[in-house]
Amino acid sequence: MAEEPVVSLQNVSFGYDRTRLVLSDISLVVPRGKLVALMGGSGCGKTTILRLLGGVMRPTSGSARVFGCDMTTIRVAELYGLRRRMGMLFQFGALFTDLSVFDNVAFPMRERTDLPESIIRDLVLMKLHAVGLRGAHGLMPHQLSGGMARRVALARGIALDPQLMMYDEPFTGLDPISLAIIGQLIRRLNDALGASSIIVTHDVEESLRIVDYVYFVAEGRIIAEGTPDAVRKSAAPFVRQFVHGEADGSLPFHYPAPPYREQLMGR
Amino acid sequence: MQFILALFGALGARVNGAITRLGFASRFILAVLRLSGPSFVRFTLTIREIYFAGVMSLVIISVSGLFVGMVLGLQGYDILVRYASADAVGSMVALSLLRELGPVVAALLFASRAGSAITAEIGLMKTTEQLAAMEMMAVDPIARVVAPRFWGGVISMPILAAIFSIVGIFGGYLIAVILIGVDEGAFWSQMQAAVDLGSDVGNGFIKSFVFGIAVTWIAVFEGYDAPPTAEGVSGATTRTVVWSALAILGLDFILTALMFRGA
Numbered sequence: 001m002a003e004e005p006v007v008s009l010q011n012v013s014f015g016y017d018r019t020r021l022v023l024s025d026i027s028l029v030v031p032r033g034k035l036v037a038l039m040g041g042s043g044c045g046k047t048t049i050l051r052l053l054g055g056v057m058r059p060t061s062g063s064a065r066v067f068g069c070d071m072t073t074i075r076v077a078e079l080y081g082l083r084r085r086m087g088m089l090f091q092f093g094a095l096f097t098d099l100s101v102f103d104n105v106a107f108p109m110r111e112r113t114d115l116p117e118s119i120i121r122d123l124v125l126m127k128l129h130a131v132g133l134r135g136a137h138g139l140m141p142h143q144l145s146g147g148m149a150r151r152v153a154l155a156r157g158i159a160l161d162p163q164l165m166m167y168d169e170p171f172t173g174l175d176p177i178s179l180a181i182i183g184q185l186i187r188r189l190n191d192a193l194g195a196s197s198i199i200v201t202h203d204v205e206e207s208l209r210i211v212d213y214v215y216f217v218a219e220g221r222i223i224a225e226g227t228p229d230a231v232r233k234s235a236a237p238f239v240r241q242f243v244h245g246e247a248d249g250s251l252p253f254h255y256p257a258p259p260y261r262e263q264l265m266g267r
Numbered sequence: 268m269q270f271i272l273a274l275f276g277a278l279g280a281r282v283n284g285a286i287t288r289l290g291f292a293s294r295f296i297l298a299v300l301r302l303s304g305p306s307f308v309r310f311t312l313t314i315r316e317i318y319f320a321g322v323m324s325l326v327i328i329s330v331s332g333l334f335v336g337m338v339l340g341l342q343g344y345d346i347l348v349r350y351a352s353a354d355a356v357g358s359m360v361a362l363s364l365l366r367e368l369g370p371v372v373a374a375l376l377f378a379s380r381a382g383s384a385i386t387a388e389i390g391l392m393k394t395t396e397q398l399a400a401m402e403m404m405a406v407d408p409i410a411r412v413v414a415p416r417f418w419g420g421v422i423s424m425p426i427l428a429a430i431f432s433i434v435g436i437f438g439g440y441l442i443a444v445i446l447i448g449v450d451e452g453a454f455w456s457q458m459q460a461a462v463d464l465g466s467d468v469g470n471g472f473i474k475s476f477v478f479g480i481a482v483t484w485i486a487v488f489e490g491y492d493a494p495p496t497a498e499g500v501s502g503a504t505t506r507t508v509v510w511s512a513l514a515i516l517g518l519d520f521i522l523t524a525l526m527f528r529g530a
Contacts, residue, residue, distance in 0.1 A: 054403055083405040094400035097392075108404045111411070153400075 004068055005029040006164050006196040007053060012062035014048060021060070022048050023220045030164070035190050035197045037207045039242065040217035046200040049217070050166050053198070054088065055079040066164070084112060087162035087195075091169040093153035095141040101128070101152050102137040108159040127155040130192075131185060147178025154185060163195050171203040179203070183210050204243050208232065216242065292488045299417050299487065302410035306418045312411075316419025320381040320483075324427055327380055328373055332364075332431035335372060336438025339363055343439070344447055353443075357454035358461030360439030361432075365462065365471040366527070369432035371519050374478035376431075377424055378511035382486035385416050386507040389490025390500035398491075413487050420486065424479025425472055432471070470526045477522060481514045 007030035015021040023045045030036045038046045051057045053066055055074060064071040069082055095104050105124045109115055115123070128134045131151040141149060150170065157165060167186060171179050187210040190197045201207045208214070208228040216224040216231075216239055224231070224239045231239060240246070247253055257263070306313045343356040343363075389412065392398050398408040436458075443449040462468065486507045493503035 056399070056402070080405040083403060086403065088400070088403040090396045090400055092395065094396035096397055096400075097395070098388075108406075111404065111406045 010063045034212045037211040045220040087157035088166045093149040165197040167199040306414045312415040321423030332434035333438040336435030340439035340442030354453035357458035364432040364435040370474035373428040373431040385486040386490040390493035394495040420483030425475040428475035
């Protein structure tokens with residue numbers, strides 16, 4: 001029998017109300033040890049998928065299983081237990097601004113474990129060393145650059161050695177060097193922890209370099225999927241437009257509007 | 268006709284919205300109370316908030332208290348001397364401060380100094396996804412962030428009101444006795460005879476405690492409920508100050524009516 005994937009969504013739909021679905025008929029799997037990317041334009045529902053996986057929201061229909069637990073019926077207590085096995089990197093890091101770098105990384109350990117302070121200290125320094133910021137443990141978040149803050153948040157995300165890491169737009173607003181560093185870290189940490197990861201991103205170049213599999217999301221649907229090589233060679237119009245960054249294509253440049261001429265003429 | 272209907276419609280929508288929000292706020296405070304365990308088990312969390320809400324408000328509370336007391340000394344003397352009862356200025360200063368001005372003015376200052384800061388901090392933590400990050404780490408932000416701030420405010424407020432009154436009485440003493448020359452013995456003995464521990468000090472304490480709950484409740488709720496944008500947080504901060512002021516003055520009337528019925 002094949003091993004059950006860490007994440008498996010089958011025909012999942014989600015909407016804040018019945019009339020408008022944000023996600024429709026999403027099916028995807030994240031196998032153990034793999035790095036999977038969800039790509040798509042801004043506002044296409046990628047982040048909503050992460051929220052479903054984290055149990056912040058529940059699917060309207062379909063089946064969502066994380067570590068074998070059904071996310072549609074899970075109870076809050078179980079959900080908190082499940083979240084201990086997950087780590088999440090938020091778009092801008094979401095570091096606690098009133099805590100130092102050290103205390104930020106120590107936060108999940110202090111809150112969620114009974115480890116003595118001396119062991120927490122060693123663990124925090126190890127996590128910070130893994131992201132190259134052991135020397136910055138005494139700084140406050142406002143003293144960090146964007147890329148450093150993201151790395152500290154990454155260290156905090158892996159503090160409890162999660163089996164599933166979720167990254168929400170990890171590359172947004174970074175310079176090329178920081179971006180490459182984060183990309184490499186995501187890949188290395190995934191393999192070192194033996195974890196599985198899911199990256200929500202619209203950065204094509206960097207993610208195609210590091211991930212094992214890609215899903216393309218547009219207007220709440222998965223419209224294409226494949227390995228990075230297959231995606232680069234794909235002839236599908238949307239994938240071509242997205243991967244090569246063309247302004248107009250199968251996805252129109254213009255937001256739906258009445259005819260230009262008529263609107264200008266005031267009719 | 269259309270206009271009147273629209274007017275009633277808008278009024279109804281506003282009332283509906285206000286009641287819905289009051290319901291949310293009530294459920295929110297129940298959740299805060301239910302999740303208050305860690306605030307007391309790990310009391311350092313609350314001590315930190317007592318520092319930020321209470322200790323950091325000490326300067327504004329003491330300076331304002333001093334000036335209010337000095338003004339009371341001047342005005343009290345000016346009025347009482349017409350009835351040849353200038354000696355009673357001590358009891359007048361003390362009673363005004365302990366019964367009304369101490370709790371009310373300290374609470375108003377507390378709302379604008381500490382309440383607005385609590386709202387802004389929680390609102391910004393929400394905006395920058397810190398609360399969501401906490402939730403994803405299986406840590407409840409209401410237990411970890413909101414409850415300690417709530418209890419920090421509730422504990423600080425009566426102490427601040429007491430300090431306000433004490434400094435105010437000292438200010439009254441400075442003016443009436445040192446500056447104007449009212450007899451010192453009469454000043455203090457009249458005060459001692461007029462002030463009752465239960466009905467004056469005790470009721471003042473109850474008022475400041477109630478105001479503390481109201482202000483901090485409004486502050487944490489507005490912060491937690493703020494739309495996660497710059498505009499949303501600034502609006503929430505303003506609402507904290509406005510609603511706190513209205514709540515303090517409204518509650519003060521109700522409490523005064525219950526406590527002092529000319530008995």
